[in-house]
Structure formats: structure tokens, C-alpha cells
Amino acid sequence: MKQLTWKDLPLGGYVLEPGNARKNLTGTWRTERPVIDQDACIRCRICWMYCPEPAILELKKPYTTKSGKKYDLTYEIDYDHCKGCGICAHECPVKAIKMVPEVGGG
Amino acid sequence: MAVAKALSVREELVKERLGLTSNYAAAYAVKAVDVDVIAAYPITPQTTIIEKLAEFVANGEVDAEYIPVESEHSALSAVVGASAAGARVFTATAAQGLEFMHEVLHIASGLRLPIVMAVPGRALSAPISIHGDYQDIMNARDSGWIMLIASSAQEVYDSIIMAYRIAEDSRVLLPVMVSYDGFLMSHTTEPVEIYHEEYVRKFTPRNLSRYRLDPRSPITIGVIASPEWYYEIKYQAIHALKESKSVIKEIHGEFNKFFGTNYDIIEKYMVDDADYVLITYGGASSGNAKEAAKRARERGLRAGVVRIRLFRPFPTEELVNAIKDAKVIAVIDRALTPGNTYEGPVFSDVITALYSSGVEKPVVSVVHGISQRTMLADDFYNLYKMLDEYAKTGEYPRRTVFMGLRT
Amino acid sequence: MGNSTVEITFYGRGGQGAVTAAQIIAQAAIRRGLFASAFPEYGAERRGAPVRAYVRLSREPVLAREPIERPDISVVFDTRLLNVFNIPAITRRYIVINASSKDEVKQVLSSFNGTVVYVNAYEISTKHLGKPIVNTTMLGALLKVLDLVDLDTVKELVLETFGKKLGKSNVEALEEAYKMAEVIV
Ligand code: SF4
Numbered sequence: 026m027k028q029l030t031w032k033d034l035p036l037g038g039y040v041l042e043p044g045n046a047r048k049n050l051t052g053t054w055r056t057e058r059p060v061i062d063q064d065a066c067i068r069c070r071i072c073w074m075y076c077p078e079p080a081i082l083e084l085k086k087p088y089t090t091k092s093g094k095k096y097d098l099t100y101e102i103d104y105d106h107c108k109g110c111g112i113c114a115h116e117c118p119v120k121a122i123k124m125v126p127e128v129g130g131g
Numbered sequence: 132m133a134v135a136k137a138l139s140v141r142e143e144l145v146k147e148r149l150g151l152t153s154n155y156a157a158a159y160a161v162k163a164v165d166v167d168v169i170a171a172y173p174i175t176p177q178t179t180i181i182e183k184l185a186e187f188v189a190n191g192e193v194d195a196e197y198i199p200v201e202s203e204h205s206a207l208s209a210v211v212g213a214s215a216a217g218a219r220v221f222t223a224t225a226a227q228g229l230e231f232m233h234e235v236l237h238i239a240s241g242l243r244l245p246i247v248m249a250v251p252g253r254a255l256s257a258p259i260s261i262h263g264d265y266q267d268i269m270n271a272r273d274s275g276w277i278m279l280i281a282s283s284a285q286e287v288y289d290s291i292i293m294a295y296r297i298a299e300d301s302r303v304l305l306p307v308m309v310s311y312d313g314f315l316m317s318h319t320t321e322p323v324e325i326y327h328e329e330y331v332r333k334f335t336p337r338n339l340s341r342y343r344l345d346p347r348s349p350i351t352i353g354v355i356a357s358p359e360w361y362y363e364i365k366y367q368a369i370h371a372l373k374e375s376k377s378v379i380k381e382i383h384g385e386f387n388k389f390f391g392t393n394y395d396i397i398e399k400y401m402v403d404d405a406d407y408v409l410i411t412y413g414g415a416s417s418g419n420a421k422e423a424a425k426r427a428r429e430r431g432l433r434a435g436v437v438r439i440r441l442f443r444p445f446p447t448e449e450l451v452n453a454i455k456d457a458k459v460i461a462v463i464d465r466a467l468t469p470g471n472t473y474e475g476p477v478f479s480d481v482i483t484a485l486y487s488s489g490v491e492k493p494v495v496s497v498v499h500g501i502s503q504r505t506m507l508a509d510d511f512y513n514l515y516k517m518l519d520e521y522a523k524t525g526e527y528p529r530r531t532v533f534m535g536l537r538t
Numbered sequence: 539m540g541n542s543t544v545e546i547t548f549y550g551r552g553g554q555g556a557v558t559a560a561q562i563i564a565q566a567a568i569r570r571g572l573f574a575s576a577f578p579e580y581g582a583e584r585r586g587a588p589v590r591a592y593v594r595l596s597r598e599p600v601l602a603r604e605p606i607e608r609p610d611i612s613v614v615f616d617t618r619l620l621n622v623f624n625i626p627a628i629t630r631r632y633i634v635i636n637a638s639s640k641d642e643v644k645q646v647l648s649s650f651n652g653t654v655v656y657v658n659a660y661e662i663s664t665k666h667l668g669k670p671i672v673n674t675t676m677l678g679a680l681l682k683v684l685d686l687v688d689l690d691t692v693k694e695l696v697l698e699t700f701g702k703k704l705g706k707s708n709v710e711a712l713e714e715a716y717k718m719a720e721v722i723v
């Protein structure tokens with residue numbers, strides 16, 4: 026691919042296309058992936074708030090845990106953009122997120 | 132008669148002839164061009180500009196948002212934001228205030244924002260000094276701004292009007308600094324012809340042909356650029372600054388035609404046949420040098436002055452052309468570049484300009500007027516006599532001459 | 539004085555209004571179509587510190603931007619400033635001076651060869667303004683020997699500078715000084 030020259034770029038490095046950060050698939054940076062244990066998760070939303078990408082998805086997906094607790098929401102990871110930083114796992118108050126090595130898996 | 136026509140045009144445009152300081156002249160110009168946002172923080176010798184503007188806003192004579200910020204860093208940051216949103220903006224500062232703004236200076240030019248700022252130059256601490264020189268302005272010279280240096284209150288007024296046209300031109304889109312002598316101009320009352328505002332506004336219609344922050348069509352301004360992008364984006368601004376010279380000349384021409392004035396990016400005073408030329412900038416250096424040239428001519432020396440009015444981009448070809456027939460030249464600096472081969476900053480610029488054109492000349496670096504150390508016209512007259520000596524002996528100083536320094 | 543360029547230095551103390559007086563004279567000249575420049579010599583801006591303000595009046599544009607070394611006219615707000623600035627020696631033609639009596643003038647200016655304009659500005663300004671701020675009073679005395687500007691234009695500018703109320707009493711002080719000032723040859 027021919028790289029853009031100084032003449033081709035928008036003035037001052039402005040980004041003219043709204044929301045195009047989505048095109049940057051930071052998921053390729055990952056060495057570890059966060060995996061949420063949906064039965065342990067208490068839907069507190071802390072991971073959703075802390076994720077810098079943001080790559081935690083808050084979905085209107087009902088879920089019933091093994092012990093029978095019903096939730097309207099489910100938190101899932103957007104692996105296209107999750108860069109594997111581990112902040113979510115660190116912040117989760119009930120340790121419902123585990124960081125799993127990508128090597129060999131994926 | 133072209134001159135007679137220009138004069139009659141001017142008579143029609145001039146509303147009144149007032150006794151104004153350069154600071155008040157700046158405020159009157161800002162009033163005339165109709166700005167949207169003013170943000171500033173007081174600092175000597177700039178304060179009377181923004182006091183006057185605050186008065187205009189309070190009286191309803193200027194319909195602008197006036198933001199009294201808590202620092203110069205915030206002043207420039209506020210107008211960066213407003214300008215990014217499409218507002219026509221103004222700020223002013225000097226000395227430590229300009230230093231405190233320094234990081235935002237680069238942001239303003241890097242983001243290609245048409246900000247106009249007035250700076251009456253002042254010496255920098257330490258030791259603490261409130262008096263005028265050009266150290267603050269010289270420290271700003273690598274920040275990518277267009278820099279004009281005026282030499283009279285009238286020129287300050289006219290330059291600020293021109294500055295908005297230059298800054299907003301879609302071929303330029305860079306911030307413009309209009310600077311001048313702290314105290315020796317900022318606080319000197321002299322005649323200024325101010326124009327009817329309708330004419331000024333006709334000359335400076337808002338030019339909004341640029342991308343702006345607008346919630347209806349979102350864009351991002353101020354992103355991070357990784358090494359594979361930074362260089363190209365920075366080069367755009369460098370290139371635009373260099374190319375802006377022709378636009379600046381074009382707008383000078385338009386202004387002269389419209390207002391019956393005679394501005395150029397350099398000013399030549401009795402240089403056409405001059406053997407000895409002083410290169411100056413600002414009001415006191417240039418005024419006293421011209422007076423000295425007059426005195427020297429009365430005593431048989433062919434003396435002349437070239438005043439640099441456009442400092443960035445540097446008027447290389449114009450300057451070299453003006454001095455190429457001179458025998459000996461001196462550059463008068465009112466600022467320092469400590470530790471360099473010669474301590475006069477503009478001296479280095481002149482040497483570079485000559486080098487680029489393959490012209491070799493004896494050029495003397497002179498520093499004077501630091502922290503407003505008294506400069507007399509006779510100091511410059513004596514300098515012409517020294518240049519005459521150098522021409523005769525072929526020997527001239529290879530170090531900066533510190534005039535007025537007690538040794 | 540009919541010269542084409544006149545150089546005037548005002549000598550005062552911080553708070554006495556020397557800078558304002560210089561600006562008023564320059565503005566009056568500009569209003570009458572002349573060229574003029576007025577600029578203060580700032581030291582540390584403290585109340586009571588000696589202050590100089592320079593005025594150049596001319597029929598042609600003024601090139602030089604240098605302090606006035608040999609004024610044609612010195613306007614001296616306080617006799618104790620005479621020695622501070624060596625005023626009798628450097629003044630070319632006139633010294634306009636605020637003093638308590640003609641005897642005092644004779645005593646302090648015995649070495650001066652030019653013409654002296656004497657006014658008791660403390661008395662006049664205290665009478666009209668309630669305090670000894672002498673700048674407008676000194677302008678009245680200066681107008682005795684300066685014909686490049688006229689009394690009416692200066693009065694106009696005093697009114698504009700000080701506003702309605704203060705302006706009126708300053709104009710009164712100016713007028714009385716203009717009447718009372720004595721030219722001593
Ligand atoms: S690992 Fe980092 S990027 Fe991925 S979801 Fe957790 S906080 Fe977000």
C-alpha cells in the first residue's frame with residue numbers, strides 16, 4: 026500500500042471521519058485475553074467503566090446463573106478491540122475475570 | 132495622479148485621528164475587525180490592551196465573549212478552543228506570560244488555527260525587569276507562528292487588521308503574532324488614524340473556509356500522531372509558513388490599495404544608494420537608526436536603514452536584494468541568543484539569508500537596548516562612522532558588539 | 539515659541555500625574571493636526587519616586603524614539619527634583635516651576651539662564667481639587683509659553699481624561715494657573 030504523503034493528509038492532522046477509531050483493531054495487540062465467568066459476575070459494571078478501549082460490551086441479554094439468579098444484562102468482551110491490558114480483571118470486585126494466555130489458544 | 136487618488140480614498144476611510152499608545156491602537160484594531168472571543172491575563176506592558184478591550188466589551192462597543200482567565204497558558208488555550216470552533220479570536224501577552232504560553236504556541240500553529248495575538252516585547256527574568264526588549268519574542272520564533280514586528284502605533288493598528296486576513300486565508304491558516312516595543316511603543320502616545328469600522332469589516336470578512344468543531348458534523352482536532360504521521364503533519368505547517376510569504380505580500384498589496392498606505396514586508400529607508408546599512412526591527416531601533424541615517428547623510432555618509440517588518444517567515448530574497456550593493460552592514464538586535472557564535476539572533480538570520488543567495492558581505496552583529504537600556508540616535512550615528520572605518524581598513528569585529536554595556 | 543519641533547520634559551513624582559499631563563499635551567497637539575509623541579520613563583512604579591515624561595511636538599513626523607536629553611521646556615512639579623535631574627543645566631529655554639514663592643524660585647534657579655514660569659501649583663490645586671495633585675495646574679502654567687497647542691483644546695482633553703466631575707475642577711485649576719502663572723525673565 027502506498028503511504029500518504031504530507032500533501033495527502035488532512036490539515037493539522039485533523040480526523041475528519043467520526044468514530045473511525047473503531048477501524049483500529051487493537052485486539053491484535055493482545056497476549057492475554059480476559060474471560061468473564063458469567064456465573065460469578067454480579068453485574069456491577071465496574072469493568073465496563075474502567076476499560077480504556079472501551080471493549081467491555083453491556084448487552085441486553087438475560088442470563089440465569091447456575092444457582093438460579095436472574096440477570097437482564099450480560100457483560101461480554103469485544104475481542105476485536107480488547108488489547109489485553111488486564112485492568113478489568115484487576116478491578117473486578119469478585120474476581121470474575123481471568124486473564125488467559127493467547128499463545129496456542131486464540 | 133495615483134498618490135492623490137490614494138490620499139482622497141484615505142480621507143474617506145479615516146474616521147478620526149487620535150493620540151493613542153500602541154496598546155490602545157491594538158485594542159481599537161481588535162474592536163474594528165469584530166472578534167468573537169477575547170481571553171487574556173494581565174501582564175506589564177500588555178495590560179492596557181486588554182483593559183481597553185474589557186472597557187469596549189463592558190460598554191457594548193465590542194460584541195465578544197471576554198474570558199478573564201487565571202493564566203496566560205489558559206488564555207491561549209481558551210482561544211485555541213474557540214478558534215477550533217470557528218470563532219474569530221484575540222489574545223495578548225508579554226514576557227513571562229509569553230513564556231508561560233510557550234507550549235500552547237506550538238499547539239496553535241500545529242493545529243493551524245488563525246489566532247491573532249499582540250505582544251509588546253519585554254525583557255525576561257532574572258533579574259526581574261518590566262522594561263522592554265525582544266527576548267520574549269525571539270524565544271517564540273521557532274513556534275511556527277507568522278510574526279510581524281511593527282514600528283509605530285499606526286502600524287500596530289493596521290497590522291492587526293491585516294493579521295486577520297492573513298491568518299484566516301485558506302492558503303495560510305496559521306496564527307499571527309503582531310509584536311512591537313514594550314513601553315517605547317506600548318506606552319507612547321502618538322497619532323493614529325483609525326478607520327470607519329464598516330470599511331475595516333469590508334476588508335476583513337469572516338473567512339470560515341476551514342474545518343471546525345461542530346456537533347452537527349463531528350471531527351477530531353488535536354489527536355496523537357505516531358512517528359509515521361507526525362513528520363508529515365509537522366511538515367505541512369512548516370511548508371505553509373514558508374509559502375505564506377507570497378500571501379502576506381498579496382494581502383499587504385490589497386491593504387495598501389484599500390487604505391491608501393504603503394506597507395511592505397521590509398521597509399527601506401534611504402538604502403538605494405547606501406554604502407552603510409543598519410538592519411533593524413521594532414520602533415525604537417528603527418526610528419533612531421533612521422534619524423541617525425539622516426544625520427550621517429548630512430555629514431556625507433551614504434547611510435540607510437532596512438527594517439524587518441515580517442520576521443517569520445523571514446523575508447530572505449527581499450532583504451538580500453535590499454542590501455546586496457551595500458559596503459558594510461550592521462544588524463541591531465534587541466535580544467540575545469546566548470552561547471551562539473554571535474549573540475544577536477537576527478544577525479544569524481541575516482547571515483543565513485546572505486549565504487543562501489551566495490552573497491558575501493561584511494556584516495557586524497550589534498546588540499543594544501537590552502531591558503530598554505537607553506538607545507540614542509547618536510549611538511547609531513556613531514555606528515555608521517564605525518562602519519565607514521571598517522570599509523576603509525577592511526577590518527571589522529568578528530564578535531557581537533554590545534553597545535551601551537559598561538565595561 | 540514658534541519652532542517647528544519642541545521638546546518638553548515633565549518632572550514629577552509617582553502619583554502627581556506627570557505622565558497624564560504629557561499625554562494630554564501630545565493629544566491636544568495631535569487633535570490640532572500636529573505630530574507628537576509622549577512617553578514616560580518608567581522606573582519602579584512607586585508613589586513618590588521621581589518620574590520623567592517626554593513630549594515631542596512637531597509639524598513633521600517624528601523619527602527619533604530616544605529620551606530627551608536637552609529639553610526646550612522643563613515642567614518641574616517639585617523644586618527638589620531640580621538637582622536630581624540637573625534641570626537648570628540641561629534645559630534650553632524655559633523652566634515651568636511649581637514653588638511656594640518668587641523668592642524660592644530665585645533661590646533655586648539662580649544658575650539658570652533661560653526664562654522661568656512660576657506658579658504656586660500646590661496652592662491652586664489644593665484649592666480646586668482638595669489635594670495637591672498638580673498636573674493640570676502645571677499644564678495651565680506651561681500654556682503661557684507653549685503656543686503649538688491652545689487652551690481650549692487642552693481643556694477639552696482634561697474634561698475627557700478626568701470625566702465630568704473631576705474634569706470640571708481640573709479645568710478650573712488649569713484656568714487659574716494659566717491666569718496666575720508669572721513669566722520671570
Ligand atoms: S483487558 Fe483491558 S482492553 Fe480488554 S476488556 Fe479488559 S480492560 Fe478492556
Ligand code: SF4
Nearest residue numbers: 066067069070072117
Ligand atoms: S467488574 Fe466483574 S462483577 Fe462487575 S460487571 Fe465486570 S465482570 Fe461482572
